[in-house]
Amino acid sequence: MTTPIGGWNRAGLTDRSEELAVNYPYALVDRGAQRGRRMIQGQLDKVGKGRAFHKLVVNGNPTPLYADEDGRYARAYSFGSGSNSVEIRSPDGKPVKRVQFYEADRSKPQPMIRIIAAWDDSQAEVDLHVITPDGQHAFFGQPALSNGGGLDADTVDGPGPENFVMTSPMHGLYQVWINYWGNFGADGYHFDENTRQRPVITSRITLVFNENTPRERRESFVVPLRGIGELTLVKTFRY
Structure with missing residues (x-):
């Protein structure tokens, strides 16, 4: 695993925290161009076959880790201040590599709400949607909200x-x-159900409150996605 230099959360990003309409953290929307903004990257010695995949665990949050034929992987992630950890686990759950680093820049606010979505099909295009109390809707078409989310x-x-x-x-x-929006392959977006890798895609959604504080609390939900176009309400909560 590539060791972070100066904190992964600053690598290749533009800080627009002074703009009133976009509060920190700046909303990075890759649109498939993550190759130029890799934040967690490395190479596996052994690549899982079939359904036996490694896991990427960031601050305790697990995500299936898919790699190319040579074992290379790259995942984007936004880190808050304080202690952070990145761990690679083998398909049988054994630790392979772990990096712990401390982001000491306390001038930027700490996330009080973090919602993480991950799923277990590398070809599926799945989208997270969040509605905030003032009626604003965060999704791929409107990633940055005027209320700071x-x-x-x-x-x-x-x-x-x-x-x-x-x-x-x-x-x-x-x-x-x-939302299971569709699939993404070598020829771009498509809606062919027969090309996906699993008959039922499993999505894991994790809610983290007061991250990296003594009051940190988290909840996780596993949601099956059976068909393209399926939209599922995962959770409503009051803050």
């Missing part, structure tokens, strides 16, 4: 993670949705 990456070339983050959440009711 936003998506940091629209992942189209792998199983996530996609992150929604708010550093100063407003009080009220939030809705979390997951």
Whole structure:
């Protein structure tokens, strides 16, 4: 695993935190161009076959780790300040590599709400949708909200993670949705059900509150996605 230099959360990103319409963290929307913005990257000695895949675990949040034929992988992730960890686990759950680093820049707010979506089919294009108490809708077409929330990456070339983050959440009711939008292959987007790798795609959605504080709390949900176009309400919660 490539060791972070100066904190992964600053590598290749543009800080627009001074703009009133976009509060930190800046909403990175890759649209499939993650090759120029890789944040967690490395190479596996042994690549899993069939359904036996390694896992990428970031701050305790697991994601299926898909690699190319040579074992290379790259995943985008937005890190907050404080202690952070990145771990690679083998298909049987054994630790392979772990990197712990401390982001000491406390001048930027810590995420108080983080919502993470990941799934287990590398060809599936799955999207996270979040409705905030003021009625704003964060999704791939509107990643940055005027209330400070936003998506940091629209992942189209792998199983996530996609992150929604708010550093100063407003009080009220939030809705979390997951949508199996379609598939993404060598020829781009398509809607052919026969090309996906699993008959039922499993999506894991994790809610993290007060991250990297003594009051941190998390909830995880596993949602099956059976057909293209399926939109599922995962959770409503009050903050």
